[in-house]
Amino acid sequence: MKRLHRLLAALSILHLATLGLATAAHAYAVAPGGEPEALGFSSSRLARIAAWQQTQVDAGAFSGAVAAIARNGKVAYLRAVGFRDATRTIPLQPDAIFWIASMTKPVTSVAAMVLVEEGKLDLVAPVHRYLPELKDMMVGVETKDLATGKIELAREPQKHPMTVEDLLRHTAGLDYGVGGTKVDQLYKSLYGATGVYRRDRTLADFISGLSKLPLAHQPGEVWDYGLAVDVLARVIEVASNQPFDQFLETRLFRPLDMVDTGFQVPEAKLSRLVDLPAINGPPDSVVADVAKPTKLFSGGGGLASTAADYLRFCQMLLNGGELDGVRILSPATVKRMTTNALPSDIRFAGSASGIVGPQGGSTWGLGFAVRSDAAWSMVPGSVGSFSWSGTSGTYFWIDPAEQMVAVQMIEVAPGTGAPFLRMFRNLTYGAFRVPDQPLLASAVAPVTIDSATLATYAGTYAFSSTSSRDMQIPREFGGLGLDVAIEHGLVKVVSPIPGMPAAKAGIMAGDIITHLDRAAIQGISLSQAIEKMRGPVNTSVRLRIARKGQDGPIELSLVRAQIRLQGAADLQVAVKDGKLLVEANGTLPMLDFEKGLPIAVVPASSNEFFVDSGDHTRLAFLRDGADTTMRLVLNPGPWQITGQRIN
Incomplete structure (x- = not known):
């Protein structure tokens, strides 16, 4: 009965019609709360979610999944599919505990904004006000010897100190060190056997080691996904004078009745922890083993949670910072966190730049990706919906226009979860019914x-x-048929679209576009580059291209064609x-x-x-x-x- 009481407390936002208990300890199955049709969904189309997840389990994509969808504060869908363990012998239950990876970041961001509202943390203050060790961090700049082709790493001072807001919006100049740059190679020292990003070291130890490394970018100039939220966790410790795990427990988890969320799964709950797939290398391997004790309370990826707990966290945000009479944040703060916080001239870099930025149809607030452009977004939903995911495949989004929250918990190999989140989101929106469908x-x-x-x-x-x-x-426009990215201030061709003008002209992946219509474009943002390449069908644009291994520039004149995504x-x-x-x-x-x-x-x-x-x-x-x-x-x-x- 104690477990049932805690379950009902954890799901108090849900209007549950039926609750069936299985015979296994701590296992249960929950019927949807309220009729899906009354919440605007089709029951038969919601059932496609479990059917699709089962096909993925059968194919070996993941061992199991839990999905939850709530609308207007009531649950329309809550189901578990598959198995909890890698050997596929233990059926998965809806109260399964997952390592949620980077879904930790929104939690850390909310914690920071709690302190901002209390006046204990200043968004525009330099980070070194709270972490003096970071005051003199330099910025790593790669230079190339034109004679030898050798790349060297120079260091230059910060033009502007990183701010607390930079940490929240990933513009602090930090990355994860998983690429191939000279700075990335230095960052790898954080994760080694003698490094400071380990489960037996603290956030303070991590900051001490980080302070000796250069930044990857000038603060405020580049959006790059990385260690910024781990730094923010240490800022929270200093500003609150409390260990980060204790701050989350007392200020978020306990007030929100998130009974199964934390940095370590206690022994009594290990029977509900979902097995992880093989994880190769840090930083994921450092924080993923949530069954073991840790001193490193990673604000970027260290939490474990359940679909029900995270649903409560999301519902609090959808409600404007309040849940069940407990206020965590003001509505104005939630609005600020879920509105674009990036400067108009920001450049995008790193592994997540295809998700956040013009090509992903989204921008970044203070802790969340915010859907900003339906024409470019790869997923459905209202403009203004906000979300994030974990490298292990966990995913959530909140759609204020539809008063909807959705959470999917799976565990897959790091970095392979994108197709599963897109399918879940498409199936969810595809389950909406037409209101008051007229009869013919x-x-x-x-x-x-x-x-x-x-x-x-x-x-x-x-x-x-x-x-x-x-x-x-409409996903049609006049363009050249180029997928481009910004690297070190240069417009780099990722890939030309077969059959389109760029491909027909011989433009290749890796080419650098230096001029558009004879105007130099180095230093422009990705959105500006895309806008310049688009235009009316049958109009011309002149490109100058630099290609590795070829002397001198390549001059091309292309005619824009109709591009259909x-x-x-x-x-x-x-x-x-x-x-x-x-x-x-x-x-x-x-x-x-x-x-x-x-x-x-x-x-x-x-x-x-x-x-x-x-x-x-x-x-x-x-x-x-x-x-x-x-x-x-x-x-x-x-x-x-x-x-x-x-x-």
């Missing part, structure tokens, strides 16, 4: 459509989203035996339609159809005037989803 009056009156008319509707239709809740922005899903429409058959054609299902399960839709008029089962998706085939391109509109009206026929 003509549904009771049979309609006959001739075969020639039906044949005009056959084809493949591409959609930019599987959900009416995603912002429907890959859609989120396709529908295949076919005619058979006088009926129109529709099925999903890709990895994602779409409303009532799934791959391999064609559905015969019922005609309601010469160009309108509906599904006479499931969620009764409505379809309308349309052309605009002289436009010969056929469009397929699903659920016409304010929540419609529109696709274009591509063949």
Whole structure:
């Protein structure tokens, strides 16, 4: 009964309709709280989450998963799939404990803002006010000897000292030291047998060792994912005069009733800890073993938690800093944390720069990635939704516009979790129902459509989203077909898109674009570079390129072509035996339609159809005037989803 009491306390934001207890100790299964339909979801489409997760378990992608989705403060979905252990003998339960890796960072960020609100921590203050050891850190700058080609590391003073805000927004000049630069090589000394980033060393020890190394960038100039939040954890210790683990326990975990969250899983709960996959090398290997005691309370990646606990943390943020009568932060502070905090001219570097930045459709607040551009985002959701993930595959996001929180807990090899978070997010938004779906009056009156008319509707239709809740922005523009990144202030070609102008002109991965229309572009931001390369279709742009191993620049004149980003899903429409058959054609299902399960839709008029089962998706085939391109509109009206026929 004590375990059940703690469970109900931990899930008090959930309106649970049924609670079934399994016979195994500490194991339980929970039915969704409240009817999913009453919360705006389709039960059958939510069930696709567990079905997809099971396919991943069967394929060996991960041993098990727990997913939780809440809306309007009530849970619509909470399920466990698979196994807790690597040998796949112990069924996974919803109260399983996972190493959450970098999902620790938002927790640390909230802790810092608690102190900011209390006046004990100043966002604009230099970090050395709290950590004097870091005052004289230099900045590492690589220089290349033009005669020998040898790269040397020079050191220069900071132009501006790193601030507390820089730590929160990853602009402090720190990275993880996992790349190939000279600074990265120095950072690796932090993790060795004689280093200071170890479980038997403290945050104070870590800061002492870090102070002897150079920064990777000038503070405030580059967004680079790294050790900044571990430094922030030590700042919190100094500002609060309390060990970081104790501060989190007394100021966050206990008030929020996060009963299973901490830096070490106690012995009594080890039977609920999910086995980790093989982790090669630090920093992950240092903080991942949450079954063992630690002195290094890593604010960047050291916590273990459950889906239920993290759901409570997220619900507090969605509520504007309050949960169950306990206020952690003010609404104004939560708003500040979840709004863009980056300067307009910021440059992006590091392994996460494809997620945060113009190419990822998101920016960074104070502890969270914030969805800022639906046209570039690789996941659905409202602009303004905020999120983060862990290298082991754990993931959450909060969508204030939809009053929704979603958490997925899995354990995969570090850095391999992106496809799983994208699929979970797509399936979640794809489960939204159309509010007050109207019934078709003509549904009771049979309609006959001739075969020639039906044949005009056959084809493949591409959609930019599987959900009416995603912002429907066309993913077409005039451009060169280049994927670029900013490295050391230079615009570097990551890859040209096959068949597009850049690829046809012979531009190669690794090329450096030095000039656009004869104007030098060194030092511009990634968003500025992308904007300059885009433009109206059939307009020209001149590039000057530097290529390794080639003397002198390469001058090219390219004509912009229409670029169409890959859609989120396709529908295949076919005619058979006088009926129109529709099925999903890709990895994602779409409303009532799934791959391999064609559905015969019922005609309601010469160009309108509906599904006479499931969620009764409505379809309308349309052309605009002289436009010969056929469009397929699903659920016409304010929540419609529109696709274009591509063949």
